[in-house]
Amino acid sequence: MRLGTRTTLLLATALVAAGSAQAQDAPSAGGILRVATFEPLCLDLNEGSSRNSQTAMQDVYDRLISKNLDGTFHPWIASAWEISEDGLTYTFTIRDGVIFHDATPLDAEAVRVNLQRWVDDKNAGGVPVASVAADGATVTLTLSEPYSPLLHDLSEPQLGLVSPTSMTEFSKEARCEGGPGVTAGSGPFRVAARAVGQSLTLERNPDYNWAPADAAHEGPAYLDGVELRFLAEDAVRVGAVESGQADIATVIPAIAVPAIEANSALQLLRTEQPGIPWSFWLNQSKAPLDDQRVREALRIGVDFAGLVQAVFLGTATPAYGAITPGIPWAYVPEFEGAWRFDAAAAQALLDEAGWVPGADGIRVKDGVRLALRDVSAVNWNNQQRELFAQGIQAGLQAIGVEYTRDVLDFASVDQIFNNNEYDIVDTSQAAGDPNLLFGAFFSTQTWAVSNTNWGFVNDPALDAALETGLHSADQDARAAAYREAQQIINDNAYLLPIANNQVLVAARSSVNGVIFHNSGQIGSYHGTWLAP
C-alpha cells in the first residue's frame, strides 16, 4: 500500500522528463489550439463562478500573485508584497504599465475596486477582511484576524482582475454573457468570440508583457488563439481528440485511458487532484454513525482498496488521509495502509455496538434497522462513483448494513442537508490549500453557515489544530498542524477517505508546454505551443 507515494514520484518525474524533452525544440509561435471541454456559464467570475468558468477564464484575467505547483508564491500584477508582523496587514506594490484589454490601466485603484467588489458581493469568500485601501502604487488589505491562506486565495482564478471600466459600463447581465469588448481582463488572451452553448474563442493579447515571475517565458503567448469547444459527452470529447479534430480533451474517463496510452499520436497528461479525496462525510449528530465503532466498521467492512483498483483502473489510489497527494506538503504518506479490509473485524465491531443480524440479514438494534442513507449532488457525481457505490452496497450488505445512495439536484440536497436527513455525504473537494479542512471539519462550519462540516464534527483538539493552520504564517507550523488534524480525523473516524483521483487530460503529440494549475485543472496556455 506504499504504492501511492511511489506512483506520485514517478508521475512527477515523468512530467519533468516530458518538459525537458520538449525543451530541445525551440517553441514555435502561431496556430490555434482547439480544446474540447466544458462550458463556463458566466464569464465574470465575480457574478457566477464555477470550476469550468475559472479554468476557461484563467488566461483572460491576471491575478495579483502567482502560486507555483510547488506551493511557492511569485510576483505577478503585484511586483512585491509585505506582511505585517501580526499577520493582519498585507501591502501590495502594483506593477507599472499593465493595461486591461479595453485599454484601462491596471493600477492600484483598479486592484482596490476588484478587492472591494469581492468583499461586498462575496463576503470575501469567508476571509476576515476589515478594509481595502489604495495609495499611489500600493494596495493595503487589512484583516480582522490572521488568515494565512490569503496569498493562496489571491492567486486563484476566481480573483482574476477585471477592468473597472467594464464593471461600470456594462450590466452584470452583459458581463456574464461576455464577449469581445465586454469581457476585459489583462491576461495573455482576450475574448474574441462567444457562441453560447457551443464555443468560446480567445485570441492572443499582443501587448502582454507582464507574465508571472514563475512563467516559462516573458512576453505574449506563443499561440495565436485558443478555441474552446463545449462537448459535455465524455465519448465525444475523447473521439474528437483521437480523430485529430481537437488538440486537447479535458476530463478523460478512466475507461478511455488504455486506448489513449496506446495511441502514438496522443499523450496522456495526469496530475493528482489536490484537496480532500473522494470520501464519505459521516454524520455524527445522530445514530447510528454517532457511534465510533460503527464508523470504524464501515471503514474496514468494505474492500475499498480493491474497488479503487477495479473501478478507477489505475487512475486513482486508495485514500487514507483527509488531504490528497495533490498538496504534497500537507499530504501524509505514513497514513497509507492505516487500515485494511477485514469483514470479520467489522462484524465484531457492529456486534459490540449492539447491532445484531435481523431476519433479512440486515442488523437491528432496539427495533431499528442499520440502514444508511448516502446523499450526493448530480454535479458531484460521475459514472465511476456510481459503479463504485454499487460495490460498496454489496460489501456493506455482506456485513449486515443496508446502504442506499441518492444522487439529487443541488437544491434538493441543500434541503436534505438543512433538515439533517442523511447519514453520509459523498463527494471530493478540490483546492490547492489544506485550509479546505477548516470548512469541512471545524465545529461551527456546518451547512447552516454554507460550509461543509456535514459530519457535525465537534472536537476541540481538531478545532485547535485547524485554527493553528489558519492563523500561522509559518509553513512548517502549518504542515504540522494539518498533519495533526488529519491524525485526529483518522483516529476518530470522522471521515472515511476513499480514493485519491487523478486529473486526466489527453493531448495530441504536437501540443507542447501544457501545465497544470494548482487547483488540479489544466493551467495557463501562455507557454503552450504547437509543433509545426
Next chain:
Amino acid sequence: MREILVRILAGVAVLWAAASLAFVVLQLLPSDPVQVIYGADSTVTPEMRDRIRAEYGLDLPVHQQYANFISRLVQGDLGESYQQRRSVVSIITSELGSTITMAVLAVGFAVTLAVLSALLTAGRRGFWRWLISGIELVAIATPAFWIGILLLTFFSFRWAIFPVMGDSSWRSLVLPVATLGLSLFGTLSQVMRQEMDMALEQPFALTARTRGLSEWALRWRHALRHALIPGLTISAEMFGALLGGAIITETVFGRPGLGRITLQAVRNQDIPVVIGVVLFAALVFVTINILVDLLYRLIDPRVQRAGA
C-alpha cells in the same frame, strides 16, 4: 373565424393555467432559492440573504408575489435567471434560432423519408417492405443518444466527413439532424404506411383502379392524403416537442438550444428559466394545435364541411 377566436381564448386560458401551476409548484419546492442563486462556493451572511431575497422579491407575501409574477408575464417578462443573471426572455430567444433550425430540418427529414417509404411499401409485400420495416423498428428501438454516438464514431471520428469541432457551416448540422430525424422517422413511417394500407383496401381504391388509374397515381393522389392526416398530427406534435428542446442530441453534439438550457436549469434548480421554458413550450403547443386544425381543412375537405 369565430371558431378560431374561441380557440385562441382557450389557448390563453391554457397558458394562464400553466403559469399558475408553475407558480404553485415553485411555492411547494422545499429548497431555498438564495442558496441556488449564490451557489455553494461562498458563505452567505444573513444580511446578504435578506438583500438577495429583497432583490428577487422573495420577501413579499405569496399573493403579492403571484400578482407580480402574472403582471410581469403579461408584459412578456419572465424574470432573471438565478444562475446566468440574464433575463429569461433573452436566454430563450438567443437559443431559439438554433432550436428551430434543428426542429424544422429534423421533422422535414423524417417526413420526407416517411412519405417515401409509405409510398414505396404500402400494400405490398416482399424484400423492400421487410427491409424498411426493419429499419423503422431499429430506429424506434435505439435511443437517440446511441444513434448519435454511432453516427459520430463513423462519420466524424473515423471518416472525418462531418466534423464535430471547428466548423459551424451546414456540415455541422448533418449528423445532429440525422440523429433527431431518424428517431422520429420510425414512428411516423409506421403510422403512415398503416393508414395507406387501409386506404388502398377501401372501395374507392378499387373504383379508381377500374377507372384505369395507374398504381402510382392512386397512391400519390388518393392514398397519401389519407396517410397525411395522422402524419400531420404526429409531425406537429414532434415539432412542438422539439421546440421544447432536443436535450440528448444537443448534449451529444454540444449544440446550443433550449434542451441544453432546460437540462442545465433543472439540474441547478434555476427556477425562472424552468418556468420560462415550460411556458414557452405551452405557447408552442397551443399555437401548433390551432395551426394544425387549420391545415386539416386544406388536406381533408370533409373536415371543412363538417365545421361549416
